[in-house]
Amino acid sequence: MSDEVRMNGADAAIKCLEAEGVEYVFGYPGVAICPFYDSILGSNIKTILVRQEQNAAHEASGYARISGRTGVVAVTSGPGAENLITGIATAFADSIPMVCITGQVDSNQMGSDVFQEADISGAVESFVKYSYIVRDASEVAQIFKEAFFIAGSGRKGPVLIDFPCDVQKEIVKKFEYPETVKMRTYKPTVSGNTIQIRKVTGKLEDAKRPLLCVGGGVLLSDAASSVRSFAEEHGIPVVCTMMGLSVMPTDHPLFFGMVGNNGQYSANQAMNDADMIIVVGARVADRSINRPAVITEGKTLVHIDVDPAEIGKNAGPNIPLVGDIRHIFAEFEKLEFESDYSEWVGKIDHYRKQTVHENQIAARKAAMIRSGNTVDPRAFIRALSLAMDDDAVYVADVGQNQLWSCANAVIRDDGRFLTSGGMGTMGYALGASIGAKLAAPGRQVIGVNGDGAFQMSFMELATACEYGVQVKNIVIRNNWLGLVRQYQHFAYNDRFSVTDLSGSPDLEKIAAAYGMDYLKLDSEDDREKTIDAFLKDERSVLLEVMVDPNELA
Amino acid sequence: MKRIYSVLVENKAGVLCKVAGLFWRRCFNIDSLVVGTTDKPDVSNMIIVSSGDGKTLEQIEKQLNKKLDVIKVKTFDEQEAVSRELMLIKLKYNRDNRRDIIENCEICGASIVDMSRNLMTVQMCDTPERVQIFLDSMRSVSIVEITRTGTLALSKCINGQ
Numbered sequence: 001m002s003d004e005v006r007m008n009g010a011d012a013a014i015k016c017l018e019a020e021g022v023e024y025v026f027g028y029p030g031v032a033i034c035p036f037y038d039s040i041l042g043s044n045i046k047t048i049l050v051r052q053e054q055n056a057a058h059e060a061s062g063y064a065r066i067s068g069r070t071g072v073v074a075v076t077s078g079p080g081a082e083n084l085i086t087g088i089a090t091a092f093a094d095s096i097p098m099v100c101i102t103g104q105v106d107s108n109q110m111g112s113d114v115f116q117e118a119d120i121s122g123a124v125e126s127f128v129k130y131s132y133i134v135r136d137a138s139e140v141a142q143i144f145k146e147a148f149f150i151a152g153s154g155r156k157g158p159v160l161i162d163f164p165c166d167v168q169k170e171i172v173k174k175f176e177y178p179e180t181v182k183m184r185t186y187k188p189t190v191s192g193n194t195i196q197i198r199k200v201t202g203k204l205e206d207a208k209r210p211l212l213c214v215g216g217g218v219l220l221s222d223a224a225s226s227v228r229s230f231a232e233e234h235g236i237p238v239v240c241t242m243m244g245l246s247v248m249p250t251d252h253p254l255f256f257g258m259v260g261n262n263g264q265y266s267a268n269q270a271m272n273d274a275d276m277i278i279v280v281g282a283r284v285a286d287r288s289i290n291r292p293a294v295i296t297e298g299k300t301l302v303h304i305d306v307d308p309a310e311i312g313k314n315a316g317p318n319i320p321l322v323g324d325i326r327h328i329f330a331e332f333e334k335l336e337f338e339s340d341y342s343e344w345v346g347k348i349d350h351y352r353k354q355t356v357h358e359n360q361i362a363a364r365k366a367a368m369i370r371s372g373n374t375v376d377p378r379a380f381i382r383a384l385s386l387a388m389d390d391d392a393v394y395v396a397d398v399g400q401n402q403l404w405s406c407a408n409a410v411i412r413d414d415g416r417f418l419t420s421g422g423m424g425t426m427g428y429a430l431g432a433s434i435g436a437k438l439a440a441p442g443r444q445v446i447g448v449n450g451d452g453a454f455q456m457s458f459m460e461l462a463t464a465c466e467y468g469v470q471v472k473n474i475v476i477r478n479n480w481l482g483l484v485r486q487y488q489h490f491a492y493n494d495r496f497s498v499t500d501l502s503g504s505p506d507l508e509k510i511a512a513a514y515g516m517d518y519l520k521l522d523s524e525d526d527r528e529k530t531i532d533a534f535l536k537d538e539r540s541v542l543l544e545v546m547v548d549p550n551e552l553a
Numbered sequence: 554m555k556r557i558y559s560v561l562v563e564n565k566a567g568v569l570c571k572v573a574g575l576f577w578r579r580c581f582n583i584d585s586l587v588v589g590t591t592d593k594p595d596v597s598n599m600i601i602v603s604s605g606d607g608k609t610l611e612q613i614e615k616q617l618n619k620k621l622d623v624i625k626v627k628t629f630d631e632q633e634a635v636s637r638e639l640m641l642i643k644l645k646y647n648r649d650n651r652r653d654i655i656e657n658c659e660i661c662g663a664s665i666v667d668m669s670r671n672l673m674t675v676q677m678c679d680t681p682e683r684v685q686i687f688l689d690s691m692r693s694v695s696i697v698e699i700t701r702t703g704t705l706a707l708s709k710c711i712n713g714q
Contacts, residue, residue: 125571126578130621150621185563185621309615312608 009137010035010168012175013101014043016144019177022072024048024063024438026056030076032103032116035168037074048438048467051459053080055431057087057158059460061096062435065418066393066443068222070097070152071435077103077165078116082123086425088158089127093422094243095220097156099147100128106166107135121162131160137170145178154188155307156220188306192323192331199319200278201337203300207276209344210236213259215288216243216421217281217305218325226329227280228252234339236278237348239267241288242406244281246417250410256348260288262403262553265358266351271295273347278302281325284314285422304328366551373522374548377401377476378408380521381448384474384531385410392444393418393436397429397453400482403553405448427456430473434460437469444535447473451504452481461514464540471516471540475507478549486552511542522546555584556610557634557706560599560617561624564590568622572599575620581605581613585638585703596624602704627708634706638681640688641666643674645695654694661687672697 007015013036017025026048029037040047050056053075060071071091075084081102091098104110105117121131129150132143147159204210218227224247231238231254238248239259248255257264259271271277277295279302284292292315295301303310303317304325311320321328363376370376381404385394391414396405402419411417418436420428433447449457454475464471476482481499488496511518517539521530534543562568569588576583584602591598603613610628617626646654658665658675661683667674677687681704688699 121567122570125574183621185624307619309612309619312615313612316608 007172007175008035008039008168009134009140009163009170009172010039012137012140012172013144013163013168014039014045015175016141016177017045017072018043020144020148021069023067023069024060025072025074026050026059026063026435027074027101028053028056028076028080030078030080030103030116032077032105032165033074033080033101033163033168034103035165036101036103036163048463050431050463053083054087054427055457055460055463057084057091057098057100058425058428058431058457059435059438059463060098061087061091061428062395062418062432063439064096064098064435065219065432066416066436067439069439070099070148072099072101074101075103076116077105077120078118080116081120081162082118085124085127088124088160090420090423090425090428091158092127092129094216094420095156096158097151098158099144099151099161100158101161101163103168104133104162104164107164108166110164121160124160127158128160129155129157131162133162134164134167137167137172138174140172141175141177142181145181146183149181149183150186154186155305155310189308189322190324190327192304192321192328194331196319196321197328197331198335200302200321201332201335203276203302203319204234204236204339205337207300208341209274210276210278210341211270211274212236212238213240213271213277213279213282214238214244214247215241215280215282218244218247219281221281221306221325223281223326223329226326226333230329230332234337235341235345236339237270237341237345239263239270241282241285241421242419243421245406245409245419246411246415249413249415251412254345256352258406261290262287262406264352264407265355266348269351270348274299276300276302278304279317280304281306283307283310286314287421289315369550371548374478374546375521375524375527377404377545377547377551379524380527380531380545381405381408382410383527384446387531387535388415388446389444390414392416392446393433393440395419395429395433395436395445395447397447397449398424398426398483399450399453400478400486400551400553401448401450401453401476403483404476426450426453429453430457430460430471433473434464434469434471437471438467445472447471449473449475450482451475451477451479451501455501455504458510461510461516461540465514469540470538472534472537472543474534474543474545476545476547477504477507478547478551479504480549482549482551483553485549507542507544514540517541519543520546554606554610555602555604555631556613557629557631557636557704558599558601558603558613558617559627559629559706559708560601561591561626562588562597562599563622563624564595564597565622568597569599571620571622572601572617575616576601576603576613579612579616581609587703587705600704600706629706629708634708636680636704636706637678638684638704639676639678639702640684641674641676641700642688642691643672643697643699644691645671645697646673647671650694654691657687657690661690663687
């Protein structure tokens with residue numbers, strides 16, 4: 001499209017966002033980004049004023065992950081941009097597509113420490129796919145086209161556009177949004193190598209105990225149903241990393257849980273016993289596979305990922321396969337091979353049954369020592385998720401609440417599980433749940449927070465109020481920074497240091513302050529009816545679940 | 554193990570910083586780094602010498618390729634390359650050691666490019682190994698200042714290429 005109307009850099013930027021079909025811009029204005037926010041008034045793009053810039057990124061992240069679109073953030077210079085750093089790093093660690101626009105001081109002032117100036121592009125360099133400083137308003141169209149392309153392709157991730165105020169005001173003589181973009185330095189591989197693909201199916205014929213280990217990349221590629229069909233068609237058992245939760249419905253007969261430090265016994269045993277492991281869209285990160293030798297010694301390792309740098313970074317695969325997962329699995333679908341792994345599946349199933357039995361014993365023991373007026377968080381999460389809609393979005397924050405969620409939340413066919421996996425950023429869930437709800441207003445979205453995380457983020461309840469976003473958030477409250485306390489219990493012999501949250505506020509008053517309903521669960525007898533009331537509430541509602549600080553995740 | 558990376562990059566502001574930053578962030582060694590434009594004004598060539606085990610050296614190449622300002626990465630060992638380094642040394646000399654210094658320069662192929670009553674600047678351009686040998690031979694002389702470029706390298710010419 002081409003426009004020969006009098007417009008400035010900010011107008012051009014808005015036109016670019018419109019051309020990209022952007023629905024929402026999450027952000028916080030300041031002088032340096034005012035021209036942008038003035039121009040946006042003339043557009044149909046909806047702006048969401050957050051209460052702290054870091055949450056703008058979390059909201060854009062939740063939005064991106066549920067809509068499949070690139071999230072957009074716009075904040076001001078200096079402290080506005082700096083507050084975004086954690087949000088950007090969080091998105092980078094989990095490969096979430098995002099374009100972050102930061103206002104910047106005038107070009108001729110840059111580098112001289114003027115008011116609210118920060119070298120944001122220098123600061124975020126290790127957490128972005130790429131960054132731009134717009135030097136000339138005529139570059140805006142090309143920069144935005146490239147930024148969206150980079151953010152949303154290959155291994156997705158955040159891209160920063162630093163936008164000096166004077167350039168936002170500079171007149172653009174001609175605006176034309178490029179139809180396509182070609183970058184000589186960036187050509188992500190989409191189709192997998194045919195020879196490698198055939199090697200995989202060839203090996204699967206020989207394998208007796210193959211295992212699929214799926215990660216967040218499957219969801220980013222929108223390939224969950226393809227991967228699931230592949231597993232079902234050939235009877236291959238599946239485990240997942242934390243970021244891969246919800247690729248498979250948790251109660252699927254071929255799904256055996258999450259691997260890793262905090263994973264399920266059956267999943268980790270399956271990894272040990274397998275003779276062929278196919279890692280799909282996961283990066284063999286330390287939380288999931290803390291000893292990479294386990295998946296390489298005496299096994300065939302296949303690593304399928306869109307990012308060639310992840311392949312071989314932590315574990316050297318026998319069959320590396322670079323490409324977009326959806327494309328690769330479409331190719332797999334065309335290939336036939338003999339397979340009967342039923343005996344192997346039976347073996348892992350036996351591990352799972354063992355775990356269920358052991359968990360029941362542990363639960364009974366824990367119930368005996370649990371203090372009054374608290375409930376079992378695991379049973380609560382299971383009951384909550386069973387009562388959730390089939391296509392509900394469960395957003396977990398970070399900490400014990402997250403680990404209990406990973407282990408106990410029931411995710412169905414169309415359900416989705418979101419969390420901050422790679423960076424483990426506390427305060428992610430509330431923002432992400434708001435963004436997710438905006439992306440899918442018709443879906444049930446439930447955020448689960450610890451009390452530490454909630455206090456880092458609850459100012460966003462005002463954002464939800466302002467825009468009529470229904471918030472269903474749970475605070476699992478034990479008055480401690482649970483996971484750190486747990487670590488101090490094991491590693492420092494109960495020398496608890498700086499983990500006591502007893503100064504926390506009365507959440508009932510907080511809920512009322514934001515015009516929300518409030519529920520409290522402190523007795524097992526009330527569990528079902530409290531969950532029911534929580535899910536059925538048509539207004540925004542906060543549910544506080546009291547949990548004993550000695551519970552271990 | 555040492556390895557040389559010849560990295561073609563976009564000649565844009567900040568690119569040197571971004572590439573150096575990558576080495577910093579991922580804890581890769583930079584033994585030396587030299588950058589200059591090529592025959593194409595929008596393309597620069599960075600020569601980075603690094604060291605590490607095989608897995609690290611492979612990761613360096615892959616991570617460099619991920620950087621969006623990087624056009625192409627070539628990598629080779631010292632034996633596969635033609636390498637040069639340029640060094641300028643400013644020395645204090647006197648009547649007693651002047652002859653020795655000049656002889657040393659003649660032997661090593663260094664040249665005297667600047668001179669005053671008791672200072673001289675010597676230029677040495679050769680393989681990094683021979684530059685180091687020359688520097689070591691000057692240790693007994695009073696060295697005022699030194700500047701070195703680091704290793705410049707191109708892969709050796711091969712028949713059929």
